[in-house]
Amino acid sequence: MTAARRLSLVTDEVHPPGPKVKTGSLRVAIATQDMKSLNAHFGSAKRFAVYDVTSDDWNFVEAVAFEDVSDESGKHRTEGDDRITPKVEALKGCHLLFCLAIGGPSAAKVISAKIHPIKVPQPQSIENVLSRTRTMLRTAPPPWLRKVLAEAGATEKKSFEDED
Template identity: 30%
Template structure:
């Protein structure tokens, strides 16, 4: 399953989804996780409509199952949920790696229902 983080530096979750220019993408399975890439959203024109800006970001992480973000607007949240992407809001400046460690431990021990649903969506849960 792929996990996206709204991050300026790839190490901290420090961006509002609507202003995020870069997403750090990880691959996660029950055995391990690994960083895949950083995906950049091009700088929009100030006159570009809000819906279009949201669409660019949703498209950038469309193959991800989970999104970690410190803040997000209602329109973006609705669009991501419609596309099957689970949103996890965390404290600003939370670190990416500890979040990945927690996810890995949850998967190994006793995954909560929200994580099982996300794993099923990614085709990685068969029970």
């Protein structure tokens, strides 16, 4: 089984183990090979950069690293080798997952963990992904993001009829 290594920021706050989601923010995971860009498929990502994003800013939370990853075709090296479940377990608590691609079975596992996968057509900087997410939060979020925000407790639930 693939084990995840975590690098988390330590603050002066006393809290239980594991990074706690900041109230009013979305926890975002970004599939990356180099911690600089969104540049990996979900199954082949060696790392996930995790940030808390609000409409005003973003903060790095942790990096989760995996040594034993699938190749970009999604094929496992040995039959029955599950490299997806440990990744999903390590990302629990995230609201959004940005990646270049994700297969159907992996997407189903991610969604069942209450993480919304977002496929991005080409590589881009992590800063650009975070900036676009922040802009979406600041302006009128699309319906799928409003649902994620409501589930995350980041906003009050508003009926679509209340909007003008």
